[in-house]
Amino acid sequence: EVQLLESGGGLVQPGGSLRLSCAASGFPFNGFVLNWVRQAPGKGLEWISVISGSGSDKYYADSVKGRFIISRDNPRNMLYLQMNSLTVDDTAVYYCAKVGIPGATRAWLDSWGQGTLVTVSS
Amino acid sequence: DIVMTQSPESLAVSLGERATINCKSSQSVFYSANNKNYLAWYQQKPGQPPKLLIYWASIRASGVPDRFSGSGSGTDFTLTISGLQAEDVAVYYCQHYYTTPPGTFGPGTKVAIK
Numbered sequence: 656e657v658q659l660l661e662s663g664g665g666l667v668q669p670g671g672s673l674r675l676s677c678a679a680s681g682f683p684f685n686g687f688v689l690n691w692v693r694q695a696p697g698k699g700l701e702w703i704s705v706i707s708g709s710g711s712d713k714y715y716a717d718s719v720k721g722r723f724i725i726s727r728d729n730p731r732n733m734l735y736l737q738m739n740s741l742t743v744d745d746t747a748v749y750y751c752a753k754v755g756i757p758g759a760t761r762a763w764l765d766s767w768g769q770g771t772l773v774t775v776s777s
Numbered sequence: 778d779i780v781m782t783q784s785p786e787s788l789a790v791s792l793g794e795r796a797t798i799n800c801k802s803s804q805s806v807f808y809s810a811n812n813k814n815y816l817a818w819y820q821q822k823p824g825q826p827p828k829l830l831i832y833w834a835s836i837r838a839s840g841v842p843d844r845f846s847g848s849g850s851g852t853d854f855t856l857t858i859s860g861l862q863a864e865d866v867a868v869y870y871c872q873h874y875y876t877t878p879p880g881t882f883g884p885g886t887k888v889a890i891k
Contacts, residue, residue, distance in 0.1 A: 700882040714878030760877045763817035767826040
């Protein structure tokens with residue numbers, strides 16, 4: 656059974672940093688592209704970042720480009736999101752999600768974690 | 778960038794009746810090389826993460842009841858719930874995955890019981 660478990664969320668002041676983690680199990684980790692998707696309170700879903708299975712290819716939404724860094728540790732089955740220069744607009748639940756086809760970036764998201772809440776406030 | 782829109786924003790349907798949600802992309806998400814539409818549907822219940830319902834515009838994900846069906850091609854797509862059940866109360870999102878990086882989600886459609 657695929658499991659994705661996010662951690663690392665919390666309260667941070669504007670301008671601060673936070674590192675989110677996503678522990679994965681139940682599938683061949685390095686074979687799958689992984690994504691971060693966020694959801695502001697009461698709002699819709701926003702895709703923010705994706706990383707290839709090897710970690711060599713990374714993409715970001717314009718809203719986080721230059722501030723967030725996605726990475727993965729394949730031997731440890733871990734996905735990360737380093738978030739810097741946080742603003743109140745970054746307040747959201749952050750989900751990690753796995754694509755449905757091995758090796759594919761252009762694919763649906765077939766498994767999601769429960770999410771971790773990041774609150775940016777002074 | 779491809780922009781996804783959904784209609785209606787919300788709808789209320791009686792139990793057992795049909796719910797129809799529309800999704801439109803600003804450009805075609807049909808890839809002629811493999812004859813597939815790069816479009817997925819997700820269901821999100823309150824307090825839960827999204828759940829995949831449909832991929833390739835019309836293929837039900839594993840375990841999804843057959844009252845959920847997806848249709849459409851190119852730029853216009855539909856999610857139909859045939860015989861709404863109480864557990865189907867949720868927000869439904871479409872998403873394209875035609876591009877690299879993967880695409881934006883629609884704004885969501887909230888389904889309630891009338």
